[in-house]
Amino acid sequence: MLTTAPRGTKDIMPSDVNAWRYLEATVRKICAQYGYKEIRTPVFEHTELFQRGIGDTTDVVEKEMYTFTDRGNRSITLRPENTASAVRAYVEHKLSKEDTLATKFFYIGSMFRYDRPQAGRLREFHQFGVEALGVPGPNVDAEIILLAVQVLKELGLKDLKLKINSVGCPNCRPQHREKLQAFFKPHFEELCKDCQGRFDRNPLRLLDCKNPHCQELGVGAPSLEECLCDDCKAHFEGVKELLTAAGGDFEVDHNLGRGLDYYTKTAFEIQYAPLGAQSAVCGGGRYDGLVQEISGDEARPGIGFAMGMERVLLALESQGLLPAFDESIDAYIVCPKKENFTVAFKTGIELRRAGYKVEYDFFGRSMKAQMKQANKFQAKQVLIFGEDELARNAVTVRNMATSEQQEIAIDDIIKFFNTL
């Protein structure tokens, strides 16, 4: 075990890092365009924050959190998501008081959930997400959804499915809940085990059970849509209108639910079907009650989403959408005779100080081996510190693409590179 990373974790090796940086750069660029500022919150928080924020009875809180007691006897939890932290920071730093504009955050970081690992589902995974606090209207909803879509489109992903729904608010959801329970009650015994558990906890979930019999039973069930209050209805219409106007391609799915308690009104999810069971690449929604839940003070509306970076990367990889990354170096130093290494080394360091990417052989291998290395490094130029040239205070510079060689005085090497 000493030599194995813990279950559900993954090293991001140097060969993977370019893809990550590419994804992060794309995210940062688009967030800048949309006016979202980066926030970095702690990787762990007081357990209570998540219990209150996400909801005590959710799966995430009930069975997936990494919770421990620290040496000061505090109950601490590795964040399973970042919305609660962002909201906590928003409250703690009193941004609602000084920021009359909307507060718009984005974040990139590790999240932790104790789940059974699978491709696209790790115990430590990375999310990019955004949060917009303080805006009640449907315009931010649309903005945020379009931001998510744009990130994925910019990366080149096709065949994405954007699903939206309204999960109602504290005014109308309870009514729907009651109607649902009344509808399913006569058939309670017929429901699958999972659904029997959902019956009390989250009856909305009864509607998207994959068990065929449950689906049959669900036919004709009261939809949340028809129970929405006027405010929620108008809000949802507003979101749809703006999305349509902006050319957003979406599908209304009345059975789309969210597993975290804080969601209200708009809920959405972007799926990439080829990922199989872990096809949800992005999910989010409005959480108008969360700020108050956490602050115990004033209410502030909010909305956000999170995107699973591993999942996006899997999708990009499977579609061959990762760009080619330039790993070439400017110069490789070949030194056939060990006695001359000091000059070669010194020149190499000077070139690096001048800003060039330079490599050389650490092991005193044969010249042929060093040339092979130069090739593997994709060196543009090779500097050969041969005896003959050195006698003239010069080196041979070989252009690896054209195989042309010329002799350059050592003192002029940097000048020479500056002209390339």
Added chain:
RNA sequence: GUGGCUGUGGUGAAGUGGUUAACACGGCGGAUUGUGGCUCCGUUACGCGUGGGUUCGACUCCCACCAGUCACCCCA
């Protein structure tokens, strides 16, 4: 957390209850003296996820564990 499948070197993999564990890629070395990419040659697992068991004998059979993976669940 539930069920299924899988686990051979750096990588992709072939393989059988019983001598020295194919092959390919990669790595390293070499093919006349100081020169890469192509070609050719050599070399590269005292080991078959870990630990038990069955057996005269297991990498091949059984069990447990660990890990990966698929589906469920959940979610990003």
